[in-house]
Amino acid sequence: FRIMAGKVKWVTDIEKSVLINNFEKRGWIQVAENEDWNFYWMSVQTIRNVFSVETGYRLSDDQIVNHFPNHYELTRKDLMVKNIKRYRKELEKEGSPLAEKDENGKYIYLDFVPVTFMLPADYNLFVEEFRKNPSSTWIMKPCGKAQGKGIFLINKLSQIKKWSRDSKTSSFVSQSSKEAYVISLYINNPLLIGGKKFDLRLYVLVSTYRPLRCYMYKLGFCRFCTVKYTPSTSELDNMFVHLTNVAIQKHGDDYNHIHGGKWTVSNLRLYLESTRGKEVTNKLFDEIHWIIVQSLKAVAPVMNNDKHCFECYGYDIIIDDKLKPWLIEVNASPSLTSSTANDRILKYNLINDTLNIAVPNGEIPDCKWNKSPPKEVLGNYEVLYDEEMAQSDGADRDLRSRPGQSPGVKGSRARESGKPVLTTWK
């Protein structure tokens, strides 16, 4: 018999003040992992253990965790691409208008991930593609690493000879998944501001995959490279030019500790509206929302939609100079380290708003609840997509859900209360 009217007991294996301060301000009680706990903010290693066959255990109804068991379907670079490719093929097979292709064979609405191959498995396919555009640059990323570790750029096949050899050896001598790489077409025409390259970090909270319910944090930010961007091949080795990860930029000579090379998304919006116009800016942001939702829909069928779980993802998006957004990757454990004072405030509020949605009223949770928080608790989150609400609104949502198709797209401002504000392409 559990005492339900008590304080939430929390555990974490991530020692970050933005987390701990939030737990303490709610009057929650810290306990150890082996004690009875209600809320566990865990690292991705721990979630693996909790749900693994050997070391796993059942969670009880009053226990909530911050990861989905197989989040890696979305957050591992190779699996994300695999799932999106599978999703597109499925839509194509069922004749969905979403899977429409243009005269060059490119998906019109679902081409938002740069061309990607797994190495060494797809090496030959990659070579074929590479030879079509021999002057192109490609980016090699290890599947299992984060924070920009192990990433490098290539523009010659000789630079990845190692993977050619490995692909020729028996495919049963498989690399451990830690050494698998993805190679993607490098976006060498990024949108530059002040001559500098940047990417977008957006936070997306998923409370359930089936039905899909997700929220977008309004206070995303742009991360700028400290060095002027140049597509020149001599600078391919200079990671300060190309990678926007703060972990890398922090060590550059020019890294600034007051603003940390970041801009708010609203700054970006102001700049783009002022220099490019309102329609194209609205279209860009609509497309960004679109690709996030499509990526979630792509993995929804394979996700273990465990009711004890929610997850806050860090989406990395790059905008090219034609104002097309590209999904680069999704992070399961977006950094909670703060590089500046503003950053600390932002992340503190992010966790605060996340907890308000995931653990209603700050009380001992019941994982069977309907995961539909009232809109007053959303804080800086906005509803990005609510499958239940979308379906109840009537007929074939997907048919009408195409970016740029609906006239009078207004962007993300709420005009009527209660409606999902970001789904203007509905």
Add this chain to the structure above:
Amino acid sequence: AMLDPDRGLSLTIARVVQRLQASSLHSQLERQARVSLHKPEIKLESLKEDIKDFLKTSGWEKKLQNAVYSELSVFPSPCHPAAPPEHIKEPLAYMRKAQGSWEKRILKSLNSMCTELNIPLAQKRPVNEQKELLNKWNEMGTDEPDLSLFRPVYAPKDFLEVLMNLRNPNYENGDQPSFRNHLGLIQVPLKVKDIPELKEDFSELGLNIGQLGIDDSAQVPPEFFENEHVHVGQKVLAEQDSAAAQQYVRQGCPTALRADLWALILNISNQPEDILYYEQLKSNVIQHDLLVDSLIYKDVKLTASNDDYYFVFEDYLYQVLLCFSRDTSVLEHFAYSSATPPKSYIRGKLGMEEYAVFYPPNVKYNSFILSVAPLCFLYHEPSKLYQIFREMYVRFFFRLHSISSHPSGIVSLCLLFETLLQTHLPQLFYHLREIGAQPLRISFKWMVRAFSGYLATDQLLLLWDRILGYNSLEILAVLAAAVFAFRAVNLMEVTSLAAAEAVLADLSTLKVMPLLQIFLFATVT
């Protein structure tokens, strides 16, 4: 002496005609007129009328109108044909004198820095250095020259001290009882407006008139005001009418139209000769090294590089400011500014005019930087950005750095601010004065920078819309007073200058239009 209005008008016309005849617009119009002779609708019998009609329908008349309007906006009306040039610069002798002393002080400070550091004010750059600079023209921000020995020429509070010590020698304390009660820092009896006059001047900011910055917020349906306002803005741009644009922006610019509207009001069209001029300035920068350059570098590093919004544009700031410090066309504005530019000569060429380098006077480099930076949100083509900034400077910003009696000059703005506060928030004013926190000590830095670096960028741009719309900087003083009014409750509880500064340290969340509206139109006077 009072000038007969007709006389004044014909003098103005003569001056405008003279200036326009020397401009490129004149030769363009001549060319257009000549070209039109080939057109069938131009008949010999009615040549003059037909050409005039042609110029009207082809939009050239509008361009001429805009140019005339621009001249009228920038140059003050002549006071009297016999008035000496100094009077056009600044009618009050004691102000001229104060400005002169201030300039001497700055030049002395610059010169002593040169001597101390053994660096000339200006020198030619060696060829290899020139090449290097040309290569990294677009990324000067990555340079880290040793700037530790350079001091800023002066800080805002030095300038404030000078303004506080201004006295009109002809003025006796006993003469004007109303002024005897002025308890602020500024002690010169300039005429400033009161709230009823401000309400009239800024009537478009009234409560029942739509505003961007208020009536375009998320809660307000766009059909109410925003859509129509955008539509009107598009029409104004299509008509290319400067005067109409200036009227329009009083209610704020839609973000997508702002860059074009400001360019229209400032009459900037980025012609090939303008681009060429900018390139020439750039080559001046490459060829000659000025002491001022290091000071600019240092100040950009200290201010913009650390700013949440402007750090991205650091490189553009160098490009604009380095060129600006060599732009002699800016000298024209000295005809109506109380300031006079100090002149220096390239080392070894003393006295040779072609090697003269003019220093923009009273350059409070910080302020410059922060007044360029917001423009980077609107213009990313360097020569256009440069021209817009230069025009903003010669119309408005120079008045924030020089001592004059002009209603938009910093002295008047300070006095206006203090008067508004003392008249309408007397309790707050007395309280702050009692605890040694004279309000002007806090608001001075806001006004001298036109609030750049203090407000969020979108709010700053809405404020500057109104500066352009009303062709006046008075709104800066009104906003400063409105900010104090807004935080009055907290300010009444502080007991020290430091605490007052803390209450007013962060303006980044303020919404300027509601503050202005409430202060002007909804406060019980």
